[in-house]
Amino acid sequence: MNKKREKIFLWLILAAALAVRLLFLFRGLEYDEIWSLENFSRLSTGKIFSDLATPNNHPVNTLLIKFLDYGREKFWTIRLGSLFFSLGSVYLLFLLGKAFHRKYGWYAALAGAFLPPVIIAGTTARGYAGQLFFLLLTALALIKCRKGSYQWTITAAAAGVLAVISLPSSALYLIPAGILFILQLWKKRRLYPAHLTIFPPALLAAAAWYAVNWKNFAASSQFKVPVNSAGELLLWLSNATALNAIPLWLIIPLLLFYRKRHSAWALFFIIIFPLAAALFTSPAPARVYLPGVAAGTLLITPKLKNIRYNCAVAVLLLGIQFAVSLPVLPDTVSMDEMTAFNEINGIVTVYGANESYPVSWNHPESIELFFRQLHKASGMEYCALLLAEYKISGVDSSGKTVIKALPPELENISGSESTVILKLQKTNRIQPDTTAFAFYPPTDEKIHINNVKYLDAKELIYLNCWLTVPLNTPDGSCHRYALIAFTTDRERIFPPGMPVFTFVRK
Secondary structure, eight states: OOHHHHHHHHHHHHHHHHHHHHHHHTSOOOHHHHHIIIIITTSOHHHHTTOOSSTTOOHHHHHHHHHHOOOGGGGGGGGHHHHHHHHHHHHHHHHHHHHHOGGGHHHHHHHHHHOHHHHHHTTSSSSHHHHHHHHHHHHHHHHHGGGOOHHHHHHHHHHHHHHHHHOGGGHHHHHHHHHHHHHHHHHHTOOOHHHHHHHHHHHHHHHHHHHHTHHHHHHGGGGSOOOOSHHHHHHHHHHHHHTTTOOHHHHHHHHHHTTTOHHHHHHHHHHHHHHHHHHHHOOOOGGGGTTHHHHHHHHHGGGGGGOTTHHHHHHHHHHHHHHHHGGGSOOOSOOOTTGGGTTSTTEEEOOOTTTHHHHHHHOTHHHHHHHHHHHHHHTSSEEEEEESSSEEEEEOTTSOEEEEEOOTTBOBOOOOSSOEEEEEEEOSEEOTTOOEEEEEEEEEHHHHHHHHHHTOOSEEEEETTTTOOOEEOTTSOEEEEEEEEEEOSSOEEOOTTSOEEEEOBO
């Protein structure tokens, strides 16, 4: 393929990569994206790079969200950073593929363009696309700076540091790459001034960042995958490799053909090192091992030149990689969980405290629907709560999540095993320590505050708290509505018109 055709083909691949990603760019935000947007992007830059106790804060991505947030009407803009990194990764895979074999950069570029885990990382506002981009840039720069180029050495050091602060797990890929680089220089018996002056400060900066934030990293270990048996280990390993399109089942046979190719063993080392390290540090979820996509793809690339029908084999290998990682793709059919209950009178959907957060983002119409449910039910003598199980969860007045188990002897009118629809009746008399509910349609903010105080509750939980946003009316006043679960420490008698309900028991 001559250079002109190669450039045209590359631009076609990049255009196709963009087109595929646009299919997923505008889907509803995922919970982790919303959490990063709401709870981390509002922090100061210093906090963004130090508040790392939960894995939802990927510093470089969070900083991008901070500048790309154009409001809830254009929530997809926070994904533009990941989109840029993902397209850049396709181009870097092309260059790295050419570095391993001149003719087959296009194969690596096609893998980056169409493999599901790379697509989803590139259309999700999290740090995985940025991590992959900076790790690929580091790898390319390390190959280019072997003869002491200051430009490429600076690029390798900067990209490595950015990979680390994109995702701390980048160290699992930088360590084997660094070892291989040092062995290469040792073999040549020569260190260049650029390496000695640029790499040590970058290494110290990254080490210092890890040291300062070590307690935060330790706190986030609760989110790792528990592995307590050989079966659980094999399940995690199969997910980590298959869902990331890492063709481990092809690696050993390929290495037998590569006995004299050090690059193949190097790529194998880069794939295996993070997986082996997981045995000593507890495995992370499968998405953490996304960079293995690149190493696995590049491992196959040089072998294609020795195969007679190399184009057909390449397409077959890509098809296998695509098929095994297909489950990563999200369901693109928008399913509003409330739709099925639009026509049922007096049913109020109650989401779990953590679930209601993204519901209001992914389905903005659910806020209006919830308002209608609440408004209608508040004026009825009997209504019902739709729950996933015999539990309600929400936040108390301090914002702390509360989960409350309900007794099984309540009247269930759902007739379904997958949902629980519990019957409520309006009442003006509440017994001590009895779970009751207050349904408040929109009222003036001050009146709402007084209504809540009037409950005189011993325990109070706001349900669907992320759906009950303030409503600003045309006259400029602010109205609030709420669904509240509460208990009292004494018998209470409320005015007859007050929308207070209790469960109906069997």
